[in-house]
Amino acid sequence: MNYFNQSLTSIHKQLSDKSVSAEDLTKQTLENIKNVDGDINAFLTLDEDGALKQAKEIDDKGIDSDNLLSGLPIAVKDNIVTKGLKTTAASKILENFTPIYDATVSEKIKKLGTITVGKTNMDEFAMGGSTENSAFKITHNPWDTTKVPGGSSGGSAAAVAAGEVLAALGSDTGGSIRQPASFTGVVGMKPTYGRVSRWGLIAFGSSLDQIGPITRNVADNATLLNAIAGHDDHDLTSSTKEVPDFTSSLNKGVKGLRIGIPSEFMAQGLDDDVKQTVLNTAETFKKLGATVDEVSLPHTKYGVAAYYIISSSEASSNLQRFDGIRYGRRAKDVKNLEDLYVKSRSEGFGDEVKRRIMLGTFSLSAGFYDAYFKKAAQVRTLMINDFNNVFKDFDLILAPTAPTPAYGIGEDVSDPMTMYMNDVLTLPVNLAGLPGMSVPAGFSKGLPVGVQLIGRPFDELTVYQAGNAFEQETDFGKQTPTMGGNN
Amino acid sequence: MTEKISEDQVRHVAQLAKLKINDDQLPYFTTQLDQIIGLFETLSEVDTDGIKPTSSVTDQVNVMREDVADNWNQRDGLLASAPDTQDGYIRVPTIIDESGENE
Numbered sequence: 001m002n003y004f005n006q007s008l009t010s011i012h013k014q015l016s017d018k019s020v021s022a023e024d025l026t027k028q029t030l031e032n033i034k035n036v037d038g039d040i041n042a043f044l045t046l047d048e049d050g051a052l053k054q055a056k057e058i059d060d061k062g063i064d065s066d067n068l069l070s071g072l073p074i075a076v077k078d079n080i081v082t083k084g085l086k087t088t089a090a091s092k093i094l095e096n097f098t099p100i101y102d103a104t105v106s107e108k109i110k111k112l113g114t115i116t117v118g119k120t121n122m123d124e125f126a127m128g129g130s131t132e133n134s135a136f137k138i139t140h141n142p143w144d145t146t147k148v149p150g151g152s153s154g155g156s157a158a159a160v161a162a163g164e165v166l167a168a169l170g171s172d173t174g175g176s177i178r179q180p181a182s183f184t185g186v187v188g189m190k191p192t193y194g195r196v197s198r199w200g201l202i203a204f205g206s207s208l209d210q211i212g213p214i215t216r217n218v219a220d221n222a223t224l225l226n227a228i229a230g231h232d233d234h235d236l237t238s239s240t241k242e243v244p245d246f247t248s249s250l251n252k253g254v255k256g257l258r259i260g261i262p263s264e265f266m267a268q269g270l271d272d273d274v275k276q277t278v279l280n281t282a283e284t285f286k287k288l289g290a291t292v293d294e295v296s297l298p299h300t301k302y303g304v305a306a307y308y309i310i311s312s313s314e315a316s317s318n319l320q321r322f323d324g325i326r327y328g329r330r331a332k333d334v335k336n337l338e339d340l341y342v343k344s345r346s347e348g349f350g351d352e353v354k355r356r357i358m359l360g361t362f363s364l365s366a367g368f369y370d371a372y373f374k375k376a377a378q379v380r381t382l383m384i385n386d387f388n389n390v391f392k393d394f395d396l397i398l399a400p401t402a403p404t405p406a407y408g409i410g411e412d413v414s415d416p417m418t419m420y421m422n423d424v425l426t427l428p429v430n431l432a433g434l435p436g437m438s439v440p441a442g443f444s445k446g447l448p449v450g451v452q453l454i455g456r457p458f459d460e461l462t463v464y465q466a467g468n469a470f471e472q473e474t475d476f477g478k479q480t481p482t483m484g485g486n487n
Numbered sequence: 488m489t490e491k492i493s494e495d496q497v498r499h500v501a502q503l504a505k506l507k508i509n510d511d512q513l514p515y516f517t518t519q520l521d522q523i524i525g526l527f528e529t530l531s532e533v534d535t536d537g538i539k540p541t542s543s544v545t546d547q548v549n550v551m552r553e554d555v556a557d558n559w560n561q562r563d564g565l566l567a568s569a570p571d572t573q574d575g576y577i578r579v580p581t582i583i584d585e586s587g588e589n590e
Contacts, residue, residue, distance in 0.1 A: 100564035194545050207543045233552065237545040305527050316504060323505070325579060330570035337582045338505075346507045354506055355516065358497065359523060361504040375530045377540030382533065384541060417522050433544030457544075 001028045002036070002163030004480040008068040008220045011166060015063045015071045022063065022071035026055040026115055029073040033117065033164045039145055041137045042159035044078050045086050046118040054115045063113075068223050070113035075159045075168040078119040079126055079202040080211065082106050085116065089202045090134035091124045093322050093329045093348025103200020104235065105169060105211050105228045112227050120155030120168060124350045125319065126176055126204045128152050129422050132413045133352045140409070141184060143447050143481040147406040150180030156214050157184040161448075161481065167224050168214045173205045174307055175402070175426025177212045178438040182401035182450030185440045187221045187467070187477065188214045192458045193433030194239035196225075197232030203318040205311035206237075208430040217477055218439065218467040222246035225460065241458055249465040254288045257466060260295030260394040265425055271404040273444035278400050281441045281451045281470065285398070288469055295394060297386040300428060302379050304420055307427040309363045309376035315353075316360030322348065355416060384432045396466055397454040400425055401438040405447040425452065435460045439467045440476040448476070491524040492517065 003011075014020045020028075030048055037043055051073065064070040076082060079089040081099035083106070088094040102110065110116070123133035131139040131154025139154045141147040142162035149158040153170030157180035160168050170177040172190035181188025189212045196211045203209065213224035225246050232238045261282060266275060282292040324330035324344025331343035349357070363372035390397065403422060412418045429436040434457055438450035455463040471477055492500075497517045501508045508516055562575070571578040 097568065100561055100568065101558070194547070207545075236550040237543065237547055239546060241546070299533070302530055302533055305530050308523065309527055309530075320505075324570065326565070326577060327568040328570075334580055337580055340580055341505045342507050345505055349506070351516075354501075354508075355519060355523075357504045357506065358500045358516070358520060362492065362496075362500045362520070362524070363527070365500065365503065371531070372527055374540055375533075375535060376527075377542055378535035378538040379530055379533055380541040381538050382535070384544070416519055417526065420523070420526075 002032050003166040003216065004163040006166055007217055008072070008166065008223055011072060012068045012070070016065050022055040022058045022115065023052060025071065026051050026073050026117065029117055029165065036162055036164060039140060040142055040158050040162050040164070041139045042120055042155040042162065042164060043075070043118045044088060044090065044121050044136055044155065047085050047116060050085060051115050051117045058113050058115070067112055069109065069227055072114045072167065073117045073165055074109065074114040075118055075120050075156055075165045076106065076116050077122055077153050077156050077168070077170045079122060079171055080106060080169060081200040081202065082116060082119065085119065087119060089125050090122045090136060091348065091350070091353070092135045093344070095329055097328055101200065104197035104232045106200060108228050117165065120153070120159055122155055123152035124353050125202065125315070126152040126171055126173055127315070127352050127356050129175065129179055129419055130413060131155060132409065133350060135350055138409060141406045143185065144406070146408055147447065148183065148409050150183035150402070150406060152176040153214065154180045157181050157186055157188065160184070160186045160214050160216060163480065166216060167220060169211055169228070170214050171201055171209060171211050172430065173208045173311060174423045174430050177214060178426050178436055178450070178452055179402045181214055181438040183406040183448065185448030185450070185477065185479065186214055186216060187218055187437065187439050188212065189221050189225060189437040189460070190429065190435065191225060191229065191460055192435045194237055195435070195458065195460070196228050197230070197235040197238045199232055199234035205314040206318060207314060208311055218464055218471050219247060219250055221437070222250060222464045239458070244461055246460055246464055249461040250468040252465050254285055254290040254466050254469045257290040257396060257462070258394045259285055259290050259292045259396045259398050260390050261292060261398050262297040262300065263294050264297050264300035265399040269403055270400060271444065273442070274400045274402070274404060274449055277442035277449045278398065278451055282398060284470060284473055285466070288473060292398065295390045295397070297383070297390065297428065299379060299383045299386055300424070303383060303428045303431065304424050306376040306379040306383070307423065307431055308359065308420055309372050310380065310431070312356045312360035313363050313373050314360070316357045316364065319353070319357055324348070352416065380431050383428055387432045387434065391456050395462055399452045399454065401450040401452040402426070405444045405449050429454055433457060435463050437463050437467055439470060441470070441474070442476060491521045491528065
């Protein structure tokens with residue numbers, strides 16, 4: 001079976017009234033993945049035995065009728081550690097790494113009875129926007145298999161878009177949930193920084209990383225965020241703020257909501273169809289009773305530079321732990337310890353990861369720190385101030401998620417500059433730590449186009465509220481790809 | 488265009504990061520890093536006098552906890568992850584080069 005016309009509610013109903021058992025549902029899910037994933041390559045690892053065993057246990061215990069996630073097969077991005085299940089971050093350096101513990105999010109969803117059927121492909125260590133930087137395979141966009149699914153959570157987004165699973169977890173450091181969600185026509189939420197524990201997320205940019213849900217619709221997304229949000233003693237940056245029920249605002253509508261569109265996000269370089277999609281979305285919101293006005297985020301054009309300095313600096317520090325000693329790949333034929341570090345890392349990391357490590361090392365090195373790292377951290381403050389100014393008068397920001405629809409496999413990958421510029425519309429949200437969600441909002445030549453809804457810190461409620469109102473009014477999210485393209 | 492980073496600097500930065508860039512790859516990495524650092528330099532247009540740098544947006548400051556061991560009894564699992572072990576220890580090669588080759 002595929003999940004094209006399903007939701008958490010419809011699957012839960014079948015599980016609750018026993019028209020299907022968790023074990024059968026898991027079997028059918030795995031069978032379908034085996035049938036379609038040859039064309040998509042969303043998964044790096046399938047855990048057939050573990051998933052079926054877990055499903056059986058849930059059937060024995062009985063489906064929890066108050067819990068929409070009970071017995072639900074789910075996919076997890078391969079940079080989120082899963083106890084006993086290989087976790088590689090799509091890097092050769094972790095090729096054979098099996099974690100001995102669960103990430104906090106893995107533990108939380110497991111406790112609620114979800115069944116992790118497999119780990120999804122990504123750009124190595126989440127560095128990239130197309131999932132072409134995986135050391136193992138290239139994931140294809142279900143809407144047109146000659147196109148990228150976006151990245152870095154391209155495997156998770158493609159798995160949901162192709163109907164292989166109903167929901168998946170991704171991570172977002174500069175757009176890695178929202179941009180693939182836009183490219184594949186699904187809903188992807190990057191929560192506020194601190195909303196979800198990062199414990200067990202293989203660190204890339206620690207002040208930017210967040211784990212978030214990728215789903216077919218907004219309500220399911222809110223339900224999955226309910227499951228993973230909350231303070232965690234293991235992550236001291238996770239917030240102690242109370243976690244509301246994210247589904248509680250879904251049906252409140254957008255009447256009176258003040259929405260701003262940043263003019264800098266609509267500037268040159270934006271694809272015409274994408275621009276039109278944002279304008280159409282604005283009209284829909286107006287029709288539903290919201291006000292929509294132009295706003296300004298004046299430092300937007302410096303975001304790419306600030307982001308790549310900060311994220312690469314944090315990455316260069318975080319990735320020092322991969323040294324071939326305690327876990328991961330160890331180089332052979334080494335002369336001494338230093339040689340072992342250098343060879344293990346040089347053989348284990350791909351070119352993009354090496355580039356980021358070197359950019360970060362350079363930005364932090366003596367003589368360059370003030371001009372690069374410190375300057376970028378100051379520009380970050382100015383970008384946060386820009387958002388604060390807008391949120392004095394507005395409740396929500398509406399913007400394009402990515403400058404273009406999905407592009408061709410192989411088109412951008414050799415040119416890092418082009419790749420980096422593609423993140424210009426998503427990364428300001430990470431620099432400011434805000435919640436941002438991409439929802440399907442249109443099509444361009446058969447490819448999905450998403451728009452981004454950005455909220456105040458810890459105000460995912462308003463983001464979900466507006467997203468759901470828009471989804472109820474339109475049917476972009478209900479369309480499904482004809483597998484293999486020609487859409 | 489003036490050069491932002493030289494091949495020698497790239498080699499030096501790689502060494503700091505415990506990476507080895509082969510000579511045949513050095514021009515490729517240098518050209519790309521040079522372009523990206525050129526982009527970084529656009530930040531010099533921004534007036535940041537008196538602006539405090541932001542290193543994190545979390546609202547948590549100085550989180551304290553009791554100093555007790557937690558989740559510690561996993562020696563065997565941890566050792567199983569290591570590429571080379573002996574008698575309950577992780578084995579590493581000699582720290583001092585004894586090969587006689589001079590690098």
